[in-house]
Amino acid sequence: xxxxxDRLDEITxxxxxxxxxxxxxxxxxxxxxxxxxxxxxxxxPVGALAPEFALNDSRxxxxxxxxxxxxxxxxxxxxxxxxxxxxxxxxxxxxxxxGTIRERGALMVAIGPQTERQNDFMADQHGxxxxxxxxxxxxxxxxxxxxxxxxxxxxxYYLSILLNVPFVNGEASWRLPLPATYVIxxxxxxxxxxxxxxxxxxxxxxxxxxxxxxxA
Numbered sequence: 599x600x601x602x603x604d605r606l607d608e609i610t611x612x613x614x615x616x617x618x619x620x621x622x623x624x625x626x627x628x629x630x631x632x633x634x635x636x637x638x639x640x641x642x643p644v645g646a647l648a649p650e651f652a653l654n655d656s657r658x659x660x661x662x663x664x665x666x667x668x669x670x671x672x673x674x675x676x677x678x679x680x681x682x683x684x685x686x687x688x689x690x691x692x693x694x695x696x697g698t699i700r701e702r703g704a705l706m707v708a709i710g711p712q713t714e715r716q717n718d719f720m721a722d723q724h725g726x727x728x729x730x731x732x733x734x735x736x737x738x739x740x741x742x743x744x745x746x747x748x749x750x751x752x753x754x755y756y757l758s759i760l761l762n763v764p765f766v767n768g769e770a771s772w773r774l775p776l777p778a779t780y781v782i783x784x785x786x787x788x789x790x791x792x793x794x795x796x797x798x799x800x801x802x803x804x805x806x807x808x809x810x811x812x813x814a
Contacts, residue, residue: 602691602802609683610798624755632746633795637776641743641793648674648782649741653709653731656717661729663782666705671789671810672782673699673706676744676775678797679766680712680720685777688800689726695803696727704810709733710775713768734768739775744793748772781809 614622642648652662666672675692677685689708699706706728710717717730736745748756748763753772756763764770778793779801790809792801 628752646788655729670703674780675708676778677710711767736773744776744778
């Protein structure tokens with residue numbers, strides 16, 4: 599069985615074949631510094647009360663966490679953006695499991711700093727059936743402990759490859775979330791929390807679903 603991580607590792611292998619070593623080193627430096635910052639140890643932990651939120655989906659409709667939790671457990675996926683191949687591959691894996699999620703009485707949202715328009719492009723291009731919510735400036739990601747600021751040298755690199763994060767996000771903070779997976783019980787408690795400083799590593803959806811179903 600091919601896991602999500604297997605598919606992500608294939609992206610990493612292809613990237614290493616195609617991208618020059620000095621360019622790869624920029625990303626490696628950023629991952630190492632983010633890991634060294636200790637951010638993984640500061641994320642909102644299992645057992646904590648999850649922050650309530652009300653964010654716009656890709657069509658401009660307000661989505662409230664309280665309304666969703668009234669119906670069952672909630673899977674919350676923080677993603678960097680449609681420009682990140684790891685993020686869209688991960689969201690496609692969740693897309694393929696969405697029928698199972700709903701059958702078991704759980705709900706799911708994807709959250710990121712992109713504008714509603716960018717989220718609409720992403721949801722349409724990748725056939726995402728769950729709400730994709732805009733979190734301007736990573737304000738909600740900050741409450742979950744998964745927000746960080748892209749360092750100056752990495753901003754310069756992104757711009758050199760025509761990746762304009764401020765344009766995609768509609769504001770100039772250069773804030774992004776760690777790719778993170780949370781499962782929140784109907785009582786509003788975190789029952790699964792996983793985030794990685796290395797954007798190439800993600801939680802396996804099946805493991806997160808098991809946590810969601812246990813909390814139902």
